[in-house]
Amino acid sequence: MENAGGSTARAEAVLGRLQLLVTRKLDGLLQGDYVGLLPGPGSEAGESREYRPGDDVRRMDWPVTARTTLPHVRRTVADRELETWLAVDLSASLEFGTALSLKSDLVLAAATAMAHLTVRGGNRIGAVVGTGTGVRPPERASRWRRKAATASTTGAESPQAPFVRMPARPGRKEAQGLLRAIARTRIQPGRADLGALIEMLNRPPRRRGVAVVISDFMAPVEGWARPVRKLGVRHDVLAVEVVDPRELELPDVGVMTLADPETGLLHEVQTADPELRRRYAEAAGEQRAAIARALRAAGASHLRLRTDTDWLLDMVRFVAAQRHARTRGTTR
Incomplete structure (x- = not known):
C-alpha cells in the first residue's frame, strides 16, 4: 500500500508541475481564434x-x-465546439529514458498540453489508454466508467479486454480528472496492441474532430498503419512520436547489458565495436523513416518529441508551423 500511495503522490506531483509549466509557457504564445492544436478546415x-x-x-x-x-x-x-480524443500508449517500452526524462513522462506531458490547448469554450476531450496487458481505461477513473467489459459467450467480465473508454466531456475540471487518471495508470509488462488502441477511436463513429495518438510507435508498422489511415478519413489526426536518443544510436561505453522492457530478456552488447554502432544507427534510422512514411501516407500530422530536448518548445514550433501552413493554403 505504501508503494501504491507513493506512486500516486509522485503522479500527482508530476502532473501538477506539468500543468503549471504548460499554462505558463503556452498562454500568450498560442493565443488566437482557434479551438484546438490542429485548426482544421471545419464543416x-x-x-x-x-x-x-x-x-x-x-x-x-x-x-x-x-x-x-x-x-x-x-x-x-471551423466548428466552435471541438471534440478531441487521445489514444495514449503506455506500453512497457515507454518506461525508458536516458536523458532529461522517461518517455512515459513525455507521454503525460503531451497529453497535458493537448488538454490545455483544446479544452476551452465548451470543447470536449476523452481518452483511451493502452498498457502492456491490453487496452484499458486508466485506473481510478471510475467517474467515466459506464459499462464493464463482458466476454462474448459467458457474459463474465473479461480481464484481458476492458474496452471501456472515458467519454469526451467539456470543462477544465473534467480534463484535469482525465489527466490525473492517466498519470495514475501503472505500466504493465508486455506489449499493448497499438492498432487495437487506435481502432477504439474509430468505433463508434463520432462527429468530426481531432484524434491524437501519443506513442513511441515501436510496434510493427503494419499493425497500426491501417487504423491510422481509417482514422484520418473523418478526423484531423496528430501523431505524437516519443523518442529517446539511445534508441537512435548507441554510445561507446564498452559492454552494455540491455533489457527488453516488454519481455524482460537481457542481452549484452559490445558498444566499443564501431561496426555494431553503425548498423544499429542505420536500423534505427530505417525504422523511424518507415514510421514517418506510414504517418504521412495516412495524412496525419507528425510531431516528434525527444527526451533530450525542450519538448514544450518543440510543440510551440510545431503548432506555429501548422497554423502558418493553414494560412498559406497547405495542410501539412
Whole structure:
C-alpha cells in the first residue's frame, strides 16, 4: 500500500508541475481564434477565395469559378465546439529514458498540453489508454466508467479486454480528472496492441474532430498503419512520436547489458565495436523513416518529441508551423 500511495503522490506531483509549466509557457504564445492544436478546415460553408496551389480541389466553388472564369475554393468555418480524443500508449517500452526524462513522462506531458490547448469554450476531450496487458481505461477513473467489459459467450467480465473508454466531456475540471487518471495508470509488462488502441477511436463513429495518438510507435508498422489511415478519413489526426536518443544510436561505453522492457530478456552488447554502432544507427534510422512514411501516407500530422530536448518548445514550433501552413493554403 505504501508503494501504491507513493506512486500516486509522485503522479500527482508530476502532473501538477506539468500543468503549471504548460499554462505558463503556452498562454500568450498560442493565443488566437482557434479551438484546438490542429485548426482544421471545419464543416460550415464560408466565403470563397481564389484557388492557390496546395488547396483541396474537393472544395472547389464551381458556381463562382464559372462566373469569374477564375478557379475559386469555398472556405469553411471551423466548428466552435471541438471534440478531441487521445489514444495514449503506455506500453512497457515507454518506461525508458536516458536523458532529461522517461518517455512515459513525455507521454503525460503531451497529453497535458493537448488538454490545455483544446479544452476551452465548451470543447470536449476523452481518452483511451493502452498498457502492456491490453487496452484499458486508466485506473481510478471510475467517474467515466459506464459499462464493464463482458466476454462474448459467458457474459463474465473479461480481464484481458476492458474496452471501456472515458467519454469526451467539456470543462477544465473534467480534463484535469482525465489527466490525473492517466498519470495514475501503472505500466504493465508486455506489449499493448497499438492498432487495437487506435481502432477504439474509430468505433463508434463520432462527429468530426481531432484524434491524437501519443506513442513511441515501436510496434510493427503494419499493425497500426491501417487504423491510422481509417482514422484520418473523418478526423484531423496528430501523431505524437516519443523518442529517446539511445534508441537512435548507441554510445561507446564498452559492454552494455540491455533489457527488453516488454519481455524482460537481457542481452549484452559490445558498444566499443564501431561496426555494431553503425548498423544499429542505420536500423534505427530505417525504422523511424518507415514510421514517418506510414504517418504521412495516412495524412496525419507528425510531431516528434525527444527526451533530450525542450519538448514544450518543440510543440510551440510545431503548432506555429501548422497554423502558418493553414494560412498559406497547405495542410501539412
